[in-house]
Amino acid sequence: MLVHNVYFWLKPGLDQKTLDAFRAGLLSLEGIPGVRGLHVGVPAPTPARPVLVSDYTFALTVLLDDMATHDLYQVSPQHKAFLETFSPCWTRVQVYDADCP
Numbered sequence: 001m002l003v004h005n006v007y008f009w010l011k012p013g014l015d016q017k018t019l020d021a022f023r024a025g026l027l028s029l030e031g032i033p034g035v036r037g038l039h040v041g042v043p044a045p046t047p048a049r050p051v052l053v054s055d056y057t058f059a060l061t062v063l064l065d066d067m068a069t070h071d072l073y074q075v076s077p078q079h080k081a082f083l084e085t086f087s088p089c090w091t092r093v094q095v096y097d098a099d100c101p
Contacts (some may be wrong), residue, residue, distance in 0.1 A: 001036070001063060001065060001066070001099075001100045001101075002030045002059075002063075002064045002065070002066055002067060002069070002070050002097060002098070002099055002100070003061065003062075003063060003064075003094075003097070003098040003100050004061070004062040004063075004064060004070060004073070004092060004095070004097050005054040005059070005060070005061050005062075005095065005096040005097070005098070006051075006060040006062075006094070006095050007057070007058075007059050007060075007093070007094045007096075008022075008056060008057050008058045008059075008090050008092075008093055008097075009055070009056050009057055009090060009091050009092040009093070010022065010057040010058070010061070010089050010090050010091070011089060011091055014089060015073075016038050016066070019057075020031075021086075022058065022086055022089055023040060023058065025082050025086050026038075026040045026082070027040055027077060028053065028062070028078060029062065029073075029078060029082060031078060032066055032076045032078050033072070033076070033097065034065060034069035034072055034073060035062055035064065035073065036063040036064060036065065037061075037062070037063035038056060038060070038061070038062050038063070039059075039060070039061040040059070040060055041055060041058070041061075042057070042058060043055070043060070045090050056094075057090075059092060060075065067099075070097070071091060072089060075094065
């Protein structure tokens, strides 16, 4: 299984309607063929410590079967539409992919 983790830092000052639309856009990615699971979250109120990163706006975790499924996910019409619609909203995106046998 491949675990695709994406962290988004959105531009300051976005209104609630835009934030809600962004979350809905993330959730829509669950409809991409091959997605076994999808979770959307925000920073948890974990106590601060040197290794903790909590200044992102949204976290996305997508569970995929393998690298081939990941590659299909990346070029899917839903993923492309999400990028086209919402890329103006962020200042930074960080991706961590893990191969979990």
